Amino acid sequence: MKILVSDNLSKVGIEILKKESGIEVDVNTGMTKDELIKAIPAYDGLLVRSATKVTADVIEAGARLKVVGRAGIGVDNVDVDAAGKKGIIVMNAPDGNIITTAEHTLALMLSMARNVPGANLSVKSKKWSPKDFMGVELYAKTLGIVGFGRIGTVVAERAKGFGMKVLVYDPFVSDEHAEKLGVERVELKDLLQRSDFLTLHTPKLPGKALLGKEEFDMMKPGMRIVNCARGGLIDDAALVEAIKSKKVAQAALDVYDKEPVSPDSPLLAMDEIICTPHLGASTEEAQEKVAVAICDQVIDFLKYGRVRNAVNMPSIDEDLLAKIKPFLELGENLGKLVSQLTDSALRKVHIQYNGEVAAHKVQPITIAILKGLFARTIDGVNMVNAPYIAKERGVEVQESRSNEIHDYTSTIQVQVSAETGGRSITGSIFGKGDPRIVKFDEYYFEAVFSKYMLVLNNMDVPGVIGKLGNILGKNNINIAGFHLGRLSEKGKAVAVINIDSPPTSETLRELRETPNILEVHSVML
Secondary structure, three states, X not given: XXXXXXXXXXXXXXXXXXHOOOOEEEEOOOOOHHHHHHHHHHOOEEEEOOOOOEOHHHHHHOOOOOEEEEOXXXXXXXXXXXXXXXXXXXXXXXXOXXXXXXHHHHHHHHHXXXXXXXXXXXXXXXXXXXXXXXXXXXXXXXXXXXXXXXXXXXXXXXXXXXXXXXEEEOOOOOHHHHHHOOOEEOOHHHXXXXXXXXXXXXXXXXXXXXXXXXXHHXXXXXXXXXXOOOOOOEOHHHHHHHHHOOOEEEEEEOOOOOXXXXXXXXXXXXXXXXXXXXXXXXXXXXXXXXXXXXXXXXXXXXXXXXXXXXXXOOOOOHHHHHHHHHHHHHHHHHHHHHHOOOOOOEEEEEEEEEEHHHHOOOHHHHHHHHHHHHOOOOOOOOOOOHHHHHHHOOOEEEEXXXXXOOOOOEEEEXXXXXOOEEEEEEEEEEOOOEEEEEEEOOEEEEEEOOOEEEEEEEEOOOOHHHHHHHHHHHXXXXXXXXXXXXXXXXXXXXXXXXXXXXXXXXXXXXXXXXXXXXXXXXXXX
């Protein structure tokens, strides 16, 4: 088996590959895209960090390629869909940089509080003006954490060591879980109004930035903000204005909407903003951990067929995969769908398998559903760690099976209980692998999945569909499919609308303000 390492990987990892019998490794960093495309046909495995872009063209050229290993958590530089279509596994190393990123977050927080960068430059410029760098203490201050996953949890633990009070905003964390860890779970508005320091540890979701002008206006004056998560979470222009108006005292950024950050960016011109070049995972220890992890995983797969930390396939053998693959896709889409229809912390997930699917090993399907449930709120969730995330968050997971066949040969029903209520979505497989939604709560219909969808609750009265069409048409959003379910004439109904592009917040506002439309959810799969 031949493995190509195309980015700077820790020497510890390279030595693991070289010492493994039956494995031949080549290290060739800094290749252009054309050079990589020319070289990749000779290799079974490709190991990268963030510099190499594993595009669809590279995937297509990989005639022997079986696995792409990313030494780190993010796989933004790998075309996962293209790899999946060719049966190429994409693996990551999600645990290696948790501590490192959390520590960098705290380093930036302390640097802001004590004005370390500016004071350093002042002294080295032969100036001695300590009064110019008056700082603030972390002790007894309130830290707001947006996103309470693994990194956010470590930050909270360390911050409590400084004597800080910790607030967290995460719709999928229960009060019991937060209380167990000694933090207070609040809504985002409350967090913004009460926090002295704010740190972000959440993925970037489609649509507007998490922190824009509206959010800055809510903030406690003098806020200090750290972002070591994802570029684009903060509206740069709004941040600059908030600093100019003294609403925000300081910010510290390690990630940017476009990297490397433009030399002309206004962020670089402000003394109140500390900028580092995406150093969250840049420690010797973290790089060794992710290198060792990804090398071990790739060897395990290539030599023994064992799959760990795959982001695009479950850890199951080929025979079972062939039987349940359509249900894995269905399950993950059901999880993604119901998670975007639930606005509060999950308490319980009950999965009911009916018909022929119940005769199979359903655990991988359950894991796929959990992966879909957590995908939009937790970075790095995959088929391996999804059950552990559910357990850590206190989400009870139940399975039940029935071999009875009713309207469809196989159905999967996902019922979730959350703080503010519950949802139930049932799906089935049509034909040779076409997944459909066949029931939403108590409403029956047959709806297709698509990348962008709207789910509406409305009164079944004349004019609603026409007004809906007018609003979407006015906002240049094309309807690709429309599926309606109702219980009785002129009663409540549910509609699933497939659309070709995501709706703006203004479009959603117009829909929600339309008479007889009771509830609107925008869904992206």
